[in-house]
Amino acid sequence: MRQLVLQVLTEQKTAISLPELEQKFEKADKATLYRTLKTFEEHQLIHSIEDGSGSLRYALCEDFCTCEPEHLHVHFSCNKCGKTYCMKDLPVPQPDLPNGFEFSSANFVVKGICSNCKK
Amino acid sequence: MRQLVLQVLTEQKTAISLPELEQKFEKADKATLYRTLKTFEEHQLIHSIEDGSGSLRYALCEDFCTCEPEHLHVHFSCNKCGKTYCMKDLPVPQPDLPNGFEFSSANFVVKGICSNCKK
DNA sequence: AAAACTTTTGCAACCGAGTTGCAAACTTAC
């Protein structure tokens, strides 16, 4: 099962949500897929994005990604097709927080129209 | 009802979620509060933040806020107390998107420990 | 002030994403 999920993930060009993953299989149980994603995430194989669609989306991490703040990248969520892209070349800036606030992670999602829908 | 909700909102130092708002009242119905927030949001009195807590949070907009991209600010979500702060002084940077991608909005949430929990 | 109409509210039901307990199926080790 995990191997199959991994395969689907590698084939994806955009981040996938649990419900979408369910549909890809029709056979596997939601709970299994859910736990698979959690396991992958724990082992830093994938990262999760809160794109505001109501469901978390997941995408493969880069090789050697340690999921540290410096490695975070911007995500783009298309208002039209709903796809969520990993902008791996766009690092998340670390803003100057006020005194006493400690940065540990960040979620930066840009919304708009993707190049595919724009055409 | 709306007046009461507005009052609660002005008293808040951090963004509030629908379930939290419900608790503040004990009397009013979820649906009423829900619709109130939606109405406020439509009229750009408040803005919503997806802080990844599983529930949307709302906070009052600044006077004359038009909710345009340039007016967006960073939000900070504390991992300890769960509060979500509006960093009104920190504008959301507009990253250089690849060709064909059109920016329309953004959600930038920094996570970590807030100054209050740090003490 | 009553009638007609509009708006707001409360209830109940529902949906969808995520999550968990538990027992069955499967692996691996001995």
Place this chain on the structure above:
DNA sequence: GTAAGTTTGCAACTCGGTTGCAAAAGTTTT
């Protein structure tokens, strides 16, 4: 082959959000 550990599937449940509908409250018209 049996015991121990792991993975899977089912079912049930939680929780935030959302909607239809009818009652209540508020407005306007006459």
